[in-house]
Amino acid sequence: MVASLLAVLRTSRLCQWGCKSRAQLLGPLPFGPGGWSTWAPERTNATLSLEPAGRSCWDEPLSISVRGLAPEQPVTLRAALRDEKGALFRAHARYRADPHGELDLARAPALGGSFAGLEPMGLLWAMEPDRPLWRLIKRDVQTPFVVELEVLDGHEPNGGGLLARAVHERHFMAPGVRRVPVREGRVRATLFLPPEPGPYPGIVDLFGVGGGLLEYRASLLAGKGFAVLALAYYKYDDLPKSLETMRIEYFEEAVNYLRSHPEVKGPGIGILGISKGGELGLAMASFLKGIKAAVFINGSVAAVGNTIYYKDETIPPVSLLRDRVKVTKDGFLDVVEGLQSPLVETKSFIPVERSDTTFLFLVGQDDHNWKSEFYANEISKRLQAHGKEKPQIILYPEAGHYIEPPYFPLCKAGMHVLVGTNITFGGEPKPHAMAQVDAWQQLQTFFHKHL
Ligand SMILES: CCCCCCCCCCCCCCCC(=O)SCCNC(=O)CCNC(=O)[C@H](O)C(C)(C)COP(=O)(O)OP(=O)(O)OC[C@H]1O[C@@H](n2cnc3c(N)ncnc32)[C@H](O)[C@@H]1OP(=O)(O)O
Numbered sequence: 001m002v003a004s005l006l007a008v009l010r011t012s013r014l015c016q017w018g019c020k021s022r023a024q025l026l027g028p029l030p031f032g033p034g035g036w037s038t039w040a041p042e043r044t045n046a047t048l049s050l051e052p053a054g055r056s057c058w059d060e061p062l063s064i065s066v067r068g069l070a071p072e073q074p075v076t077l078r079a080a081l082r083d084e085k086g087a088l089f090r091a092h093a094r095y096r097a098d099p100h101g102e103l104d105l106a107r108a109p110a111l112g113g114s115f116a117g118l119e120p121m122g123l124l125w126a127m128e129p130d131r132p133l134w135r136l137i138k139r140d141v142q143t144p145f146v147v148e149l150e151v152l153d154g155h156e157p158n159g160g161g162l163l164a165r166a167v168h169e170r171h172f173m174a175p176g177v178r179r180v181p182v183r184e185g186r187v188r189a190t191l192f193l194p195p196e197p198g199p200y201p202g203i204v205d206l207f208g209v210g211g212g213l214l215e216y217r218a219s220l221l222a223g224k225g226f227a228v229l230a231l232a233y234y235k236y237d238d239l240p241k242s243l244e245t246m247r248i249e250y251f252e253e254a255v256n257y258l259r260s261h262p263e264v265k266g267p268g269i270g271i272l273g274i275s276k277g278g279e280l281g282l283a284m285a286s287f288l289k290g291i292k293a294a295v296f297i298n299g300s301v302a303a304v305g306n307t308i309y310y311k312d313e314t315i316p317p318v319s320l321l322r323d324r325v326k327v328t329k330d331g332f333l334d335v336v337e338g339l340q341s342p343l344v345e346t347k348s349f350i351p352v353e354r355s356d357t358t359f360l361f362l363v364g365q366d367d368h369n370w371k372s373e374f375y376a377n378e379i380s381k382r383l384q385a386h387g388k389e390k391p392q393i394i395l396y397p398e399a400g401h402y403i404e405p406p407y408f409p410l411c412k413a414g415m416h417v418l419v420g421t422n423i424t425f426g427g428e429p430k431p432h433a434m435a436q437v438d439a440w441q442q443l444q445t446f447f448h449k450h451l
Contacts, residue, residue, distance in 0.1 A: 046164040058216070062120070068101060070101055075163065091409075127409045134411075141172035142172075144171040172220060194222055194227070201226050202259065204251075204255060206280060207276075208276035209275065221272075227261065271294040272297075287310045318340040321340055369426070396431065398428040406436045
């Protein structure tokens, strides 16, 4: 491990900030008392410590501190990581050491930079990509994101001398979590199981438009005591290339697979879905048996973009209202008014009243993809009108569409495959980051309670 890390450290790619070369700037790589991840150049006594040291899971908070600075010394901290497509994500913030020459990000407010104020994890959630409109996505959950942190003298983000540096691995599989690729009947998925033999509460995890098989949320959740099936449903392997034929029978097969798995606690399972995954998850909870609890993050109550089929029933998509699409001051499309209401086109309303599932809706109130808050309220009304349990709705002010696990930077705008151009997804970085931390905790508490 140390040898391979040394090899990585010696490559010029490691200096994500465009330093000339590691050797020129810093000489040979010493190893500080904190282990391989912490060291400082000889000309200062500053050390940068991270707790846990060396590695942690992506959703864990980190404690970041610097020692050995001059009293009240102004410094800049910066963090960088590269995604698997080579995009560079970076953040920086200005700080001042305390009278003892120490700096603890849990106690010291940032004085400006990518964020301001007391934000112990700001160096991660405030990262911005070097490619416009690029979203931080983890594709291979078996490897970590490698985060570099640096302490620079003074308040110039690129000017001050390097005082200390650390490299930290942020993992997506807690030690011992098991990853099982699934090809059962038509089901294409990956099952993540906690370290010890189960049974565990089971959850089907669904992402949205874009397709493929994203595993990072499922793998993180398996570290919290759940058996989680990351389920692909289009644009993956031999699955349909487009969303046109979304048949709930496919999802039923996945539910049956999970329910009959020996390490899954019965009788009912959970569904977690974001965006289009929330819409399809709602249809699953409405048509299928055995779904005890569901959490939808900014989902829809209507079929959108494609017809949903189950046996001899069809739910047609709501109409697109092209003339209601606006353009933001940054030149992105704002499509939030661009869908007809399912209260007008009632055939598009997913029949939630048939469901006996217990629901939690997590809603970003600044979602510009579609009207998540309105949809959650309409589902609540419909359920109650039919004597069903009132769902829990948690509203997050100034949070946008993509509420991810904690510390993923906000993706405010980007290409929307259904719309065919760049749209705004909404959200402000700090409240969105706070929402992600809370939502992650809330959904775990909910699933542990109901499954
Ligand atoms: C005028 C009309 C009016 C309409 C009027 C109203 C309409 C109103 C509609 C509302 C409709 C809401 C409908 C549901 C709303 C959701 O569902 S929102 C979406 C939620 N999204 C998710 O949950 C993630 C889903 N999955 C994904 O996005 C894909 O799996 C991934 C992650 C991009 C990977 O897919 P992949 O096939 O491995 O990707 P890859 O081949 O590498 O790249 C595919 C494309 O994605 C891009 N891409 C890849 N990685 C990234 C990245 N990290 N960052 C950015 N782009 C990336 C690539 O550049 C590539 O683009 P092209 O070169 O094709 O242009």
